[in-house]
Amino acid sequence: MTSHVEEEILRLKRKLVRDDAQGHSCEQCRHITLKLIPLPATGLKREREHSFRLDTTVAEVRDLAASGCNLWAMIRDKLALLELEEKVQGERGNVKFDSTKYERWWSDAHYKDLAASVGGDVEREFWHLRKSPVFWGFSAGAGYEMDFSVTQEEFVRVIIRYSSLNGFKGSSVSAEVVLIVPARPVSKVLSPDRGDSGIQMAKHWTSLWALSSPGDLANSTRACVGSPINLNPGSSASITLYRHWLQKCETCHSCGINDLPRSMPSLALDVAATNSVRLIQVPTAMKERYVALSYCWGTDVQTTMLTQGIKNDLFSGISLERLDPTIRDSVTVTRELGFRLLWIDALCIFQDDEESKRRELGIMGKIYQNATFTIVVSAANNVKDGFLHRRRSTLDRVGFVDGHPQPIFKFRAESSGGGKEKPVILRPHSLDKIEPWYERAWTLQEMLFSRRRLQFRDSQTTWLCHCIEPPAQECDGWLAGTDHNYTGYSDSYFEATMTMMRSANNSANVDEALSNWYDLVEVYSSRKLRYFDDRLPAISGIAREFASILQDGYICGLWKADLAIGLVWFPIQPRHPVSGVKSGPSWSWASYEGQATWWTHKCRKWRPNQDFEILNDVTELRSSSSPFGEVKKAELRVSGLLLPTLMPVREEYNNIHIYLEGARAAVVLEYPDDPRVQPDSGRKLSLLVLVNLDWVGVEGIVLLEEEEDRYSRVGWFDVEDVWPVTKWVKMRDRTPKSQEELQERLRSLWGGKQNIRQFTLI
Structure with a gap:
């Protein structure tokens, strides 16, 4: 049975890519x-x-x-x-x-x-x-x-x-x-x-x-050659190929593709009828396999969404013509692959009931996790694009750039099958573009939670099953495998995180889990949101899983037991402001309109500074039913080494340094154009020490006093070496200092013990 399925998959792939060779x-x-x-x-x-x-x-x-x-x-x-x-x-x-x-x-x-x-x-x-x-x-x-x-x-x-x-x-x-x-x-x-x-x-x-045509240049055990494009992802032959992918999971992998879900969404679309769909209330005791959809909404309002005004029409059944192209195509794929139930956020979550919406968004991770598979539309910019239409051929994509033809060559190549020669096409790497779905913030948790993905990309359709190790993968043409050519967008980049989240007992090393979280936020914070107040909600499902793994309290994108390190995020790649209010306090990465990272946790050992302490935290949630979602207000009462300093003058290349006695703090401001941090603003900055880097350096955050004893974060600083060095000495030749000696040196640089102060971060 296994060999028959694999042979049929290879036959169909060869047939489908023939038009693009x-x-x-x-x-x-x-x-x-x-x-x-x-x-x-x-x-x-x-x-x-x-x-x-x-x-x-x-x-x-x-x-x-x-x-x-x-x-x-x-x-x-x-x-x-x-x-x-x-x-x-x-x-x-x-x-x-x-x-x-x-x-x-x-x-x-x-x-x-x-x-x-x-x-x-x-x-x-x-x-x-x-x-x-x-x-x-x-x-x-x-x-x-x-x-x-x-x-x-x-x-x-x-x-x-x-x-x-x-x-x-x-x-x-x-x-x-x-x-x-x-x-x-x-x-x-x-x-x-x-x-x-x-x-x-x-x-x-x-x-x-x-x-090259599948299997022509490499034997069946080595899927190392990409294929030309399947130009018709919605054709009957393509649908037959997708069915065989599911069948291979069923017969070869023992991955549980036929298992019933542990839980069901509250609402789902019944797509059994030929020309219409009907919204149903899922009974509590119902357990039936269903499909989920992950896609980019786009900037326009969808033609049909679930609201109080249209709910009766949806429950009675509406024609496919009233749905946008991406929604229609997902209905077609679901039905053709033998499934009756489809979950789509815009049609299964009330869009005009904020409390209900927050509640459903909070369990979206479980919805994708329990779906038999997720249809992912990664190439479409918005719901109007669809994904079953004819793809552009490789030659159509080449064209001219600034008067230069993009090279695409067809040579002969030796085949592994008895020395025969087969055609091979060489095409530029530059045609491999980051697809819109990979740039959206909401889709990251949909990617991590989905156990299987039927993904419609710009140049290929892929099947991924993460229910076995290593993941099973198939494609209908173009590049083989799951990886892209850009870091932070491939499944392999998140492999450790996905394995940890899918562990049956949710057990993981705390340090490893925290490192995975920081790596995850670095990627997530670079992604796009239409509304900035979704910054915390769009990662809330992942945060819920990590809370279970870490057994720790969550506060505005950070973890209470690791707050000293969590607070020392580094700002990179600022964006232009987007709609909506900020989704967190100034000290959280969630408030920053750009990408954040934790600069040194990947290469140096760091620990909380001995003089820094979290005394108390106060968090007011937007909704009590969404503990990992939006916050109205969050404050931290802390104690630590705080050094007030005059606003520094910008140096060459707009660098900022604050000079201490025998040491230098390099400063990076979140928003360099902020009027409050200009040299002529008349304001003062304060440096708060948060973490020690080995025995030689420190990192912390730059604060601005907004009112008495209440400070907002405006930047990050790093002192690479706190010890005065009169001549060049290699680090390995220096006598290491103890943490006590480091602490005394810091207190001296920061003006003594009297600058260990209590204050509030807002």
Whole structure:
């Protein structure tokens, strides 16, 4: 049974991607054949055997490109850019580097002035080539790529091969186009290993995804090659493929896909009828498998949502035409896969009853957790987009960028099936974009709680089952596997957190759980919200799970037993203000309109400062039924080392430092444009020490007194080294200090014990 299901899945995938197997191919590049994909851990020496190599010249490259071949045009443009870069960089004697004007050497702003100094056709062509959509990496030496000395300045070695960066294991492989050319400026060097001299060589390379029909280039045990796109995710063949994915879970994984849910949502949509849906009140004793939907609402109001005014229509049944495209498509998928019940937040939560809405939002985690699977619509910006329509082909996505064609090449490649050659398509990494669903704050907990996901992406549909280890995964085409090319958006990034949350006994090491929480908030706080007062509610389901794991009190996104460390979050990536009031007090990351992180917990040992103590906390919730949701007011009564200081002057690059006796505090303000923290504001800042970093440094928060004895947070500070050093001494050669010695030093820097004060954080 198992082999039959897997064979049928492979047959369907091959059929579905057939229409997209297109790419550039011409007489100039048709003779290129990619070697067989190496086995895992092949090694650099063996890698040579798997490479296509061609030694040529700049003039020959230009001739090949003149025929209209995209591959050689891409290489020609890179060589031309290297020549122009040398000319432009030669102007650095005429354009003085200004550190207040340029962020760094060879930045765009720096290059702008250098190129302008040259002017004319060189400047225009330089910027035209710099805007190429192809990203090239660079290495100052050619390394093992050259086995003889080069004496000709026009020499070019072209190498095309699979990339070994992922070890040729589970994730999709790339192919590299590598150029070995003389380093600029051209110089002679001695090659000690060969005992001769030649030109210093440099390496430039660009990576492209390798796509082929499923199973053609790798055997069935290695899903390391991506596939072209399934252009019709709503076709009958696609639906049949999705059914087989569910069937494989049922017959191969013993993951419990047929188990009844432990609990049911209060309301659900009955989608059994062909042209309509009906909202039902789920009986208390009812246990029936259901599907949940996770999607982006968008900025517009949905056509139909559950309100008191329309509830009777929904309970009686409404036609599909009254629903938005994403909702209609989710109904189709649910029904076609043999399910009757579908849960959608906009239609199963009263949108005009705030108390009921808060209550239902508080249990959304359980709703997704108990669904048999979740339909995830990750590519759609809003509910009007839908997801079963025809996808754009790979060629349609390429187009032109600033006058440059995005390269997509079709070569021949050796197959693992008896030495036969099969077509392989190389396409740019740049087409792999972050999809809207991955940028929304609400969808993070929907991702973490969903045990299985049928996900409709921009270029593929995937199936993920997290009910077994490792997770079972399937896709209908494009890149294999679950990972994206961007950190913080792949399932593997959250693997430790998801495993911990799905543990049957919710047991976890406290330090590990707290570290997972801080990593989670770092990702979550970078995501978008339409209403800022959703900042705490949109993570409340996850917080409820962590409260059970940690057995600790929760206060505005932080944990009471770890408040000293929780308070020392670091502000990064501020955003423009959004609608709604702030969802927490100034000392909570939830109040910050941007991304927050805990800077040093990942690399250095830290502990609460001995003089810092939480004396009392007062929290007023927006709703007593949502203990992890919105708060009206939250205050902390604390005691700690508090140093008042004059408002510092901004330094070069807008840096801020506060100078202590023999030490320096680096300050980062949450909102540098805040009128209250300007040098001419007449206000004072205060530094509150929160944590010690080993025996050498401290971190804390920057406060502003709003009224007597009541302070709001405005920033973060770090003292990297509290001990005066008269000359450079390596850290490992210094005599470590005790925590008592560190504390005495801090008290001295902070003005003595009299600056251990009690006050309120608001």
